[in-house]
Amino acid sequence: QVQLVESGGGLVQAGGSLRLSCAASGRTFSNYVMGWFRQAPGKAREFVASIDRNGSSASYSDSAKGRFTISGDNAKNTVYLQMNSLKPEDTAVYYCAAGIRSYNYWGQGTQVSVSS
Numbered sequence: 001q002v003q004l005v006e007s008g009g010g011l012v013q014a015g016g017s018l019r020l021s022c023a024a025s026g027r028t029f030s031n032y033v034m035g036w037f038r039q040a041p042g043k044a045r046e047f048v049a050s051i052d053r054n055g056s057s058a059s060y061s062d063s064a065k066g067r068f069t070i071s072g073d074n075a076k077n078t079v080y081l082q083m084n085s086l087k088p089e090d091t092a093v094y095y096c097a098a099g100i101r102s103y104n105y106w107g108q109g110t111q112v113s114v115s116s
Helices: none
Strands: 003-007 010-013 018-025 033-039 046-052 058-060 068-073 078-083 092-099 103-106 110-115
Touching: 003 092, 018 033, 018 092, 018 110, 033 068, 033 078, 033 103, 046 068, 046 078, 058 068
Parallel strands: 010 110
Antiparallel strands: 003 018, 018 078, 033 046, 033 092, 046 058, 068 078, 092 103, 092 110
């Protein structure tokens, strides 16, 4: 059974930073793409960032570019999302996802709240 477990969420003031972690277990993820998504109250889930398992290709949403960095530690089967210069509009539940052609596996999410 594949499991993705997110951690690192919390409450932070605007301008602050958080680092989210996603620990994957249950299979080998050597050819998977790992992604972060978020869902704010009353809004649809949206893409934030993704990275291939080689770490050679990362993609970001426009809102994440320049502020967020996705990275991975293959030895730990863990993906990180470093979030800097956080804004109140970044408040959402952040989800980790994994897949090859589509995101088949999802974590339960971790809450990020940014106060103004």
